[in-house]
Amino acid sequence: MKAICYVGKNKLSTETVKDPEIINPGDVILKVMYSSVCGSDLHYLHGYVPSMKEGDIIGHEFCGEIVEIGKSVKNLRKGDRVLVAPNIGCGSCYHCNQEEWSLCDNSNQNGLLQEKMAGYATGAFFGCSHLFGGHAGSHAEYIRVPYADHGCIKIPKQLSYEQALFASDAFSTGYMSAEISVKPGNIVAIWGAGAVGQMAAMSAWLLGASRVIVIDKYPYRLDLAKTHTKSETLNYETDDIREALKEMSGGRGPDVCIDAVGMEANSTGIEDIYDKAKHMLFLESDRPSALRQAIMACRKGGTVSIIGVYSGLVDKFPLGPLVIKGLRIKTGMVHAQKYIPTILNHITRKEADPTYLKTHEWSLGQGQEAYKIFSDQRNECLRGVFKI
């Protein structure tokens, strides 16, 4: 089969590889229909996350049709149309039982390696480096899905693959960022108007926010947020963000500040130069400028929700303001199995429509070119999808 493989920093190649097979009894094999790029892929591609190996198949947001079933799979059949969670959860450990699916104790076969970096191992993800299990990703014609009874969620008959696709990761991650932080009536500010930030805005409304403000520097992304999520927008290159947010929240600051940017944040002026220089020299693993601003802008006693991906250590972290303002930090990688059914219900009831996130469609043969467009935000790219 064809698959898009990582071959080195900023280098991808579409290769012919062997078809996947059932390995464990809880596996299924899926014929992939659509597989989306994701901002987190760029961190691996840009060389900021260790343990990628040449030949790894990337991609983790996908849907398709089940073509083969392992002998202990109970809830799925050949021919089922399913959406798959990007994180792999066994469904049996303490954390999966608590619906903390991305903290699964069992799915990450390289857990002992990750313990050295984080103290304790998280669950595995598809196509996201060997620290996260080394599972083959979804930019391929077929994929093996372990613990399939828990990771595969059937797509309702009323929805097409394209309507459901982004509930896998972009929407479930955005939804989680709001669900862990937003209470009805809250004013919510969101840093980052990428697909996750857009979905965080949409979710904040679904969860009862009274005002939603999205912050970015790309006008086309801010326009999409304004049009599709009915949010207000701020451009950090032209607006004084803290002053503007103070004014928009009656002088008290947003109740909830969501960082949907993560480790490769951009900012302005000397802060931007400082972070990029340190990042380039690997003196800090993550550039936290969006998070710094979120902490400074948040109201006293408010909540900062960190959903953007961070990999290691940050510098100049405003711990003092965080403590003296009594902020709450809510964070985590997506527990997609928990959120996907709720999101599919919203989409089915036409309360939310994430299909506008797809600005580009490519074939598997265009992997390198596609990620270049996505990484450089060329042609107003928000999210591109490989149609298999």
Added chain:
Amino acid sequence: MNITSFLNNDGTMTQNEKLISVGTGGLMLARALMGKKSILQIIPAGYMIYRGITGRCPVSEFINKQIGERDLVNHSIEVKTDITVNKPRKEVYAFWRKLENLPIFMKHIDSIEVIDKIHSQWTMKIFEKFGSIQWKAEITSDQKNELISWQSLPDSQIENFGQVMFKDAGESGTEVNVIIRYTAPAGAPGEGIARLLNPLLKGIIREDLKNFKSYIETGEIPTIKGQSNGRDNEDQ
């Protein structure tokens, strides 16, 4: 010269190893200085000379500290590790008490054949390159749902002791505390083997325990062996 002649009893280097380290470092340095004068070659050369002169190897010391190596007298390797399993204590005990189950998750044990209620025949495959090692063991303590311990019978090729304790961990399930000890045959080679294998075995046993947890919780052990990738002739 056998391998243990490189190490004194306190773990510092012998004169032999010091000389080899200085000699190797000198050669590496000469080669680096005659070549591209790369700092990447000069630093390791300097390090080899340093360890030869001082008789100390900071890298080994650091690694030993990280892995919590516990060198016991009489050439033993002892590994203690803990894991919490999301299953009731009774079930976890019953799984472990059926000794034939252990090779399912213990990579370093090839097979366990139960002879009678307390005796069993163990085959270890960590040494398979040198031929497998077998020994008979007996259960020395069996406290239902609380503790199982076993010990190799006298005159075994390798002495082996193991103990596993089970404790309730509330809504988290059952805490499993494991101690496994191997004592290599007496004499200098045994000590050398013990030193070499201690970190290796510690890693293997920790992974075995993780596999045990996965197996009893989910019925399978996670793996990517055999999956698709773009690498030639490699299955992971």
